[in-house]
Amino acid sequence: VEGLSSSGSKKDLVKRFASRMLSKIKGKAEEVNNVLLINEE
Numbered sequence: 001v002e003g004l005s006s007s008g009s010k011k012d013l014v015k016r017f018a019s020r021m022l023s024k025i026k027g028k029a030e031e032v033n034n035v036l037l038i039n040e041e
Helices: 002-040
Strands: none
Touching: none
């Protein structure tokens, strides 16, 4: 029973971590796009 509950919380942690990484990557991509747009002008 203990193992099941801990694996469930691990899944939540992984989900939270993944979504955080995705938002970070999205922010970085937007920064890069802005820099590229500025350099093109």
